Amino acid sequence: MKTPNEKLHFFIIDDDAVSLMLLKGLLEAAGHKVTTNKCSTDALTQIKELEPDCILCDLLMPDVDGLDLFQQIKKTTFKKRPKFIIITGKAFEYDKRTALETGIDGYLTKPIHAETLVDDLFEIINNNMTLQFWGTRGTLPVPGKKTLRYGGNTNCITLSIAKKHFFIFDAGTGIKELSNHIIKNHLLPLHAKIFISHPHYDHINGLPFFVPMYIAGNEFEILGTSHNNISMEKLISGQMDSVYFPITMKEFGAKLTFRELKEEHFEVEGLQIQTILLNHPGRCLGARVQHQNKSFCYITDNELYLEDSPHYNQHEVDRLIEFVKDTDVLVIDTTYTDEDYAKKVGWGHSCTSRVADVAAKANVKLLCLYHHDPDEYDKDIDKKVAQARQLLKALGSKTRCIAPKERSKIFI
DSSP states (O other): OOOTTSOOEEEEEOSOHHHHHHHHHHHHHTTOEEEEESOHHHHHHHHHHHOOSEEEEOSSOSSSOHHHHHHHHHTSOOSSOOEEEEEESOOOHHHHHHHHHHTOSEEEESSOOTTTHHHHHHHHHTTOEEEEEEEOBOSSOOOSGGGTTTOSOBSEEEEEETTTEEEEEOOSTHHHHHHHHHHHTTOOSOEEEEEOSOOOGGGTTTGGGOGGGGSTTOEEEEEEOOBTTBOHHHHHHHTTSTTTOSSOGGGOOSEEEEEEOOSOEEEETTEEEEEEEOSSSSOOEEEEEEETTEEEEEEOSOOOOOTTSTTOOHHHHHHHHHHHTTOSEEEEEOOBOHHHHTTOTTSSOOBHHHHHHHHHHTTOSEEEEESBOTTOOHHHHHHHHHHHHHHHHHTTOOOEEEOOOTTOEEEO
């Protein structure tokens, strides 16, 4: 995997001199070698000779446009084919989708964001899955001095894959922080899939405050499971009934669609996605996203009973172990320490020892403790991490363990 500190050779093609110099300046400031050409007709000869690591190309250009040039690149023999990334002012979803279908490596839109450009390019070059945490708590938000390090917002994670796919997992109060980030950094229009594990309030109550929902040009597909024959659409709209909230879903300006899920395996634009029913009051789904040889599992809310419990079911534990087996990152409900769980059996959440045991047996690479009890402060989460690491070590496991903080990122 290449890092932004590794120096690469970029070849930039853009008939707009201002954009050309901006990109060149940003990349050279980061220490990279840069070659530029304003003429797409002449560029191929240079590219063959220089064999750069990555080509950044405008879409709309005289003579040979970006996609035509890419087709020529595909027919050319290189020692190692350079990555090809479109950087364009065309922000239409149709153009992005069409370009990605041709096989280009990435599609970024102008204006360029100087602060994130290099990281964005390397996310594409490495074909990264990038997780970012916007809320890690369960039940209700807990702001205050004692929750500053890990944050106090409820469930929300984003998954970006090489800047081609964007998923939002749950819409607790953390999605408001995501909303602020999107607006501040001008990341619209936005096209995303929102996976709702279940409609308990701490997983959906931030959705009415997600500003991109109110803006035309954005598109969202909300995926989740029905409850007692109540569709996901009705479940989401119900919390915005005028009795409970002054604005209804009719105010949403974005294009909004719903997809009912059950325990199943399906494909989204080349990604393999599986869902699994979890042990929690009502119907709750976990998810696994597979991208080539990389994977991420999201398992919340879920109760793993202790082995001496009359409710313990080895078959259900084995099903979960198989579902998360060999995953790169497992984000899983670890609401309680073992001591606290003893007083809260049957509440639908898990404790440290059971989570560590599953992660070890499933050969998980990175275990992320998640959905913390509102009565737990930063020091209590530190204690859970220490306990989990000690248990993993005792089991002889190579699994690493952390408790992600709000806004932190994980690159897969």
